[in-house]
Amino acid sequence: MSRISDLFKSRPHVINVGIESFKDDLLQQGSEVIHLEWTPPGRGNPALIAALDKFENPAILEKIEAANKLAVERIINSHPVLVGYDQAINCVPGMTKTTILHAGPPITWDKMNGPMRGAITGAIVFEGLAKDVEEAAKLAASGEITFSPCHEHNCVGSMAGVTSASMFMHIVENKTYGNIAYTNLSEQLAKILRMGANDQSVIDRLIWMRDVFGPILRDAMKLNPNGIDLRLMLAQALHMGDECHNRNVAGTTLLIQALTPYILQTDYTIEQKKEVFDFVASSDYFSGPTWMAMAKCALDAAHGIENSTVVTTMARNGVEFGIRVSGLPGNTWFTGPAQKVIGPMFAGYKPEDSGLDIGDSAITETYGFGGFAMATAPAIVALVGGTVEDAIGYSTKMKEITTTENPNVTIPLLDFMGLPTGIDVRKVVQTGIMPVINTAIAHKDAGIGMIGAGITYPPVEAFEKALQALSENIN
Amino acid sequence: MLVQALIKPNTYFDSVSLMSLSTKANQIEEVEQAIIAMGTEMNKEVMKNVGLMTPEVEAAGASDLMIVVKAETDELCETAFEKINDLFTKKNSGKKGKNDIKYSTISSAAGSNPEANLAIIAVNGAYAAREAKKALENDLHVMMFSDNVGIEDEIELKKLAHEKGLLMMGPDCGTAIIGNTALCFANAVRKGNIGIVGASGTGSQEVSVRVHEFGYGISQLIGTGGRDLKEEVGGIMMLDGIQALEDDEETKVIVVISKPPAPSVEEKVLAKIKTCKKPVVVWFVGGNEEKITEAGAHFAKMSKEAALKAVLLAGADESKLNKRALNIPLIEEVRTKLTPEQKYVRGLFSGGTLCDEAMHAAMDKFDNVYSNIQRNPEYRLKDRYTSQEHTFIDFGDDEYTQGKPHPMIDPSTRLERFIQEAKDPSVGVIVMDFVIGYGAHEDPVGAFLPAIIEAKQQAEQEGRHLEVIGYVLGTELDPQDYEEQINKLLAADVTHASSMQNAGLLAREFVVKGE
Numbered sequence: 008m009s010r011i012s013d014l015f016k017s018r019p020h021v022i023n024v025g026i027e028s029f030k031d032d033l034l035q036q037g038s039e040v041i042h043l044e045w046t047p048p049g050r051g052n053p054a055l056i057a058a059l060d061k062f063e064n065p066a067i068l069e070k071i072e073a074a075n076k077l078a079v080e081r082i083i084n085s086h087p088v089l090v091g092y093d094q095a096i097n098c099v100p101g102m103t104k105t106t107i108l109h110a111g112p113p114i115t116w117d118k119m120n121g122p123m124r125g126a127i128t129g130a131i132v133f134e135g136l137a138k139d140v141e142e143a144a145k146l147a148a149s150g151e152i153t154f155s156p157c158h159e160h161n162c163v164g165s166m167a168g169v170t171s172a173s174m175f176m177h178i179v180e181n182k183t184y185g186n187i188a189y190t191n192l193s194e195q196l197a198k199i200l201r202m203g204a205n206d207q208s209v210i211d212r213l214i215w216m217r218d219v220f221g222p223i224l225r226d227a228m229k230l231n232p233n234g235i236d237l238r239l240m241l242a243q244a245l246h247m248g249d250e251c252h253n254r255n256v257a258g259t260t261l262l263i264q265a266l267t268p269y270i271l272q273t274d275y276t277i278e279q280k281k282e283v284f285d286f287v288a289s290s291d292y293f294s295g296p297t298w299m300a301m302a303k304c305a306l307d308a309a310h311g312i313e314n315s316t317v318v319t320t321m322a323r324n325g326v327e328f329g330i331r332v333s334g335l336p337g338n339t340w341f342t343g344p345a346q347k348v349i350g351p352m353f354a355g356y357k358p359e360d361s362g363l364d365i366g367d368s369a370i371t372e373t374y375g376f377g378g379f380a381m382a383t384a385p386a387i388v389a390l391v392g393g394t395v396e397d398a399i400g401y402s403t404k405m406k407e408i409t410t411t412e413n414p415n416v417t418i419p420l421l422d423f424m425g426l427p428t429g430i431d432v433r434k435v436v437q438t439g440i441m442p443v444i445n446t447a448i449a450h451k452d453a454g455i456g457m458i459g460a461g462i463t464y465p466p467v468e469a470f471e472k473a474l475q476a477l478s479e480n481i482n
Numbered sequence: 483m484l485v486q487a488l489i490k491p492n493t494y495f496d497s498v499s500l501m502s503l504s505t506k507a508n509q510i511e512e513v514e515q516a517i518i519a520m521g522t523e524m525n526k527e528v529m530k531n532v533g534l535m536t537p538e539v540e541a542a543g544a545s546d547l548m549i550v551v552k553a554e555t556d557e558l559c560e561t562a563f564e565k566i567n568d569l570f571t572k573k574n575s576g577k578k579g580k581n582d583i584k585y586s587t588i589s590s591a592a593g594s595n596p597e598a599n600l601a602i603i604a605v606n607g608a609y610a611a612r613e614a615k616k617a618l619e620n621d622l623h624v625m626m627f628s629d630n631v632g633i634e635d636e637i638e639l640k641k642l643a644h645e646k647g648l649l650m651m652g653p654d655c656g657t658a659i660i661g662n663t664a665l666c667f668a669n670a671v672r673k674g675n676i677g678i679v680g681a682s683g684t685g686s687q688e689v690s691v692r693v694h695e696f697g698y699g700i701s702q703l704i705g706t707g708g709r710d711l712k713e714e715v716g717g718i719m720m721l722d723g724i725q726a727l728e729d730d731e732e733t734k735v736i737v738v739i740s741k742p743p744a745p746s747v748e749e750k751v752l753a754k755i756k757t758c759k760k761p762v763v764v765w766f767v768g769g770n771e772e773k774i775t776e777a778g779a780h781f782a783k784m785s786k787e788a789a790l791k792a793v794l795l796a797g798a799d800e801s802k803l804n805k806r807a808l809n810i811p812l813i814e815e816v817r818t819k820l821t822p823e824q825k826y827v828r829g830l831f832s833g834g835t836l837c838d839e840a841m842h843a844a845m846d847k848f849d850n851v852y853s854n855i856q857r858n859p860e861y862r863l864k865d866r867y868t869s870q871e872h873t874f875i876d877f878g879d880d881e882y883t884q885g886k887p888h889p890m891i892d893p894s895t896r897l898e899r900f901i902q903e904a905k906d907p908s909v910g911v912i913v914m915d916f917v918i919g920y921g922a923h924e925d926p927v928g929a930f931l932p933a934i935i936e937a938k939q940q941a942e943q944e945g946r947h948l949e950v951i952g953y954v955l956g957t958e959l960d961p962q963d964y965e966e967q968i969n970k971l972l973a974a975d976v977t978h979a980s981s982m983q984n985a986g987l988l989a990r991e992f993v994v995k996g997e
Binding site: 009010011012013014015016017018019020021022023024025026028029032033035036038039041043044045046047048051056059060351352353354355386389390393400403404406407434437438439440459460 | 499590605612646663726961
């Protein structure tokens with residue numbers, strides 16, 4: 008009875024769930040009260056509540072908790088290092104001359120949206136498989152091109168994520184667990200293939216990247232025996248005001264600083280090296296893909312742990328948003344409709360011009376930065392509603408649906424709280440809180456490109472389907 | 483259409499802020515189109531493409547801020563520039579920093595706030611048990627306001643709470659006072675040495691305000707929920723509650739309030755009371771005196787009596803108490819005003835136990851007392867919309883709320899019924915409760931006043947006197963104005979009863995014929 012006498016001796020310090028006026032009455036009496044932002048679990052769906060209840064069974068709960076602990080340990084302990092650059096055909100598993108990788112869960116040509124089609128036809132022309140985009144569209148529809156998600160090839164791709172055989176890739180090795188992740192190079196901004204643009208200027212840039220930019224980076228990194236520690240660099244960039252999804256000013260500066268000594272030692276002309284530096288300087292986005300590969304490298308190491316409810320992939324193909332969960336191994340995708348991205352737009356464009364959420368870049372949020380680390384990037388709070396409080400709110404809210412904090416990568420403004428890490432399908436369905444993603448907006452039509460940036464959320468269906476599959480699998 | 487540019491040399495804003503400002507600038511009424519951007523080559527190219535190029539823009543450098551506006555006239559451009567300037571300065575004003583963290587689950591809230599000690603659960607019954615379990619697992623005491631919770635869930639929760647030494651008040655518990663803090667529906671009463679454990683919310687509220695009126699106070703008021711003393715639940719919370727008050731140093735006297743328990747539970751509760759070292763007053767509404775006295779407890783037949791016995795046991799000097807005896811001359815006066823046809827009492831209640839008490843008062847004198855809460859099925863109302871002879875209705879019962887808030891918050895259903903009853907020429911007295919305090923309506927009497935005045939006038943025109951008795955359950959410390967509520971009743975010529983006990987007795991006595 009000592010707990011009751013403790014209560015009698017103190018005053019009630021209340022957690023109020025439901026009727027809000029009870030909170031007001033308590034405040035009026037000078038009591039401490041926390042009012043929950045409560046919604047019915049699983050949107051009130053009895054099957055989902057039954058699944059959540061099943062996971063509360065002590066024996067099952069213990070299994071899940073142990074599996075999730077292991078999953079987040081693997082995410083946190085992963086040590087991704089940039090070890091080199093090479094063409095996709097030389098390094099990406101399963102890549103062929105007629106394979107085109109794309110962002111998000113699997114999708115067929117006939118279902119792809121404008122930007123995705125624009126990027127694919129551009130890539131086909133770039134690879135010399137067709138003379139123009141019209142011919143490329145026919146080829147794409149013919150069945151002779153193999154389409155496959157980046158994620159199923161240890162890759163990630165930003166926006167349309169379109170990756171073809173001769174494109175240069177980052178090679179990121181996990182020094183702890185040995186797995187490797189890949190992603191292609193930033194085309195900088197804004198009229199670019201990944202955003203769906205495909206005119207001659209876009210193709211010419213890709214050719215230069217293949218013939219000059221990529222080879223210089225490849226040869227530079229050959230001179231760097233230790234590679235570049237991306238986890239450490241990510242932590243630094245976050246302390247310098249990036250969230251490393253939409254703000255990459257600091258990260259790009261750090262990355263090019265690390266690459267420069269080796270670039271200088273390569274055998275290319277001064278002219279060519281200057282082109283590289285000018286190109287990197289033309290947009291802060293240079294390091295954006297690098298962080299995606301870093302996150303992919305860590306999350307792949309946590310995929311396939313039996314009984315784990317931790318999300319290892321969030322990715323969108325412009326039509327569907329798909330997730331993968333550690334405890335459901337291999338390429339098991341759970342999907343729902345891709346959502347609109349809400350945020351400021353470049354002058355001259357309107358919300359109705361926007362394509363739906365697209366790209367593998369939500370791998371950054373899956374790891375715990377990007378939208379999850381908004382509190383590190385006060386400079387871009389305009390993306391999320393305008394105040395630093397909003398930004399802090401996003402970061403703290405994500406703690407509600409994650410498993411732990413990552414002590415290696417921290418948020419200074421929140422007393423060096425670690426990144427919210429290990430999105431838990433159970434917690435998402437239980438609370439109705441969706442992971443927050445900040446991302447770019449591509450024009451809905453092929454050939455135009457980026458028109459803004461803002462925030463979006465996954466569709467809840469993807470998590471609900473995953474929960475039900477987990478419930479069938481975990482016993 | 484005019485295009486004007488304003489260049490601010492060497493003024494840097496990041497692109498994201500500028501996109502946001504541009505978006506807002508385009509919403510300004512006077513503006514046909516606006517772009518705010520740094521003077522980079524790329525941005526100048528955009529300006530050219532959208533037809534906003536001016537010589538000033540052409541001349542701007544990469545570190546210059548460009549504000550370009552397209553509008554109907556010079557004047558409109560000027561206004562637009564002013565409003566855009568406001569956008570730059572407004573950025574930091576407005577919203578004050580609200581840094582309080584929002585939690586979505588009990589576990590996260592409790593985990594981050596170790597000083598939290600109690601959870602109030604007031605969500606749909608389908609979800610309530612899950613939340614209560616989470617609260618108990620996090621070592622929080624629980625007050626569960628939710629109803630429609632399965633009895634198996636209730637038993638499981640109460641057993642878990644019992645094992646952990648926690649309070650599990652409810653489900654369907656509307657009233658508690660812990661550490662002098664009113665939870666959900668409770669009144670502001672003085673802190674004191676009388677502890678209450680109640681299975682009935684308004685019964686507990688009634689006794690607490692009577693104790694307060696007698697000049698004493700409440701140490702703790704523990705609610706158990708209405709089903710605790712049923713056979714299946716076995717009085718788990720009632721037994722733990724009595725024990726807790728016995729262990730509590732502040733508590734000198736314990737009052738136990740409930741409907742008559744299931745026999746096996748009554749036995750357990752009385753056995754518990756028998757071994758209790760502190761005096762216990764028992765008010766089982768309509769309960770049996772003998773067994774209670776045998777157990778060494780102090781029997782109370784009615785609410786005021788329970789409060790009176792409690793304060794006397796706590797040491798009150800009876801001669802100095804204002805016991806508010808019944809106003810006998812008033813009874814005589816009202817009887818003469820009523821016609822022989824005006825035979826019946828209609829009790830319209832927002833509080834379940836208040837209804838029960840008034841009903842039992844009537845049952846002591848009359849056989850034909852009907853109600854939706856009658857224990858005897860023979861006397862249960864056949865049709866909830868139609869009264870029979872003496873009728874007492876608890877409007878808090880599910881069949882009357884039907885998705886609406888409780889009648890202590892939403893008076894509408896009871897108000898409609900009042901209007902209906904007032905028209906019935908066989909009705910002599912309508913008796914009603916008006917509950918104030920935390921959780922309750924801000925002006926319950928006020929909500930009825932126009933209807934009462936009109937009904938009385940109507941009856942007068944029809945040549946009969948309509949007697950209305952009103953009882954205000956509350957104290958002068960409640961957030962509503964207690965005195966004002968009473969004054970409103972008096973001004974409408976309503977008979978004000980000073981307690982629920984008196985209200986029930988007056989109603990009964992007013993319609994007794996030929997004594």
